[in-house]
Amino acid sequence: MLPVDLVIIFTMLLIIGMMVTSVYGFIAGVPYVPTPHPVARAMVDLARLRGTENVMDIGAGNGRVLIEAKRKHPSIDATGIELAPTVWLLGKLNIFLSGIRIRFIRGNAFDHDMSRTDVIFLYLSPAVMAKLEDKFDRELKPGTVVISHAFTFPRRQPVEMTALPGWMGKKTIRRYEW
């Protein structure tokens, strides 16, 4: 096989991967956009983890927020759920390369029970936040902490928020307590 054949195969795989990611983003109503590293670190700080919690990232992307959380608090129990298979694969690879143990599930977060979760990280969309608020009202135990990058719940008020500068404007993160 010539090097040019490898380049063609790699390019085609990349294009197919981007198309699959776009289709899933369209179905879920949330495109894949990774949280910038400084924002991921600020989200972990705002969660004020003690180190013993069950932590979940809903729509975990490349696993960045959980890797950050687990690096800082190695004894937390970390689970990511990611809908898009291509993004999930990217997350698995990223987690493998980080050498950190994180449960990383491929699936729809709405099919998973969250009643035993202590802290949840989110970076989704207004429509999904509205649907999640109903699920959280049904399932979350009192005191569960939810940290959301950018998007708000329609009915619930954050207990704390912080904003970081970003090249596309300010990045706001909010802390909710259920």
Ligand SMILES: C[S@@+](CC[C@H](N)C(=O)[O-])C[C@H]1O[C@@H](n2cnc3c(N)ncnc32)[C@H](O)[C@@H]1O
């Ligand atoms: C904006 S990205 C954020 C990725 C990551 N949390 C971060 O902050 O870097 C949102 C991700 O949520 C995923 N997603 C959307 N709806 C989902 C659902 N119902 N269940 C699981 N993942 C979902 C999308 O596939 C996408 O990768």
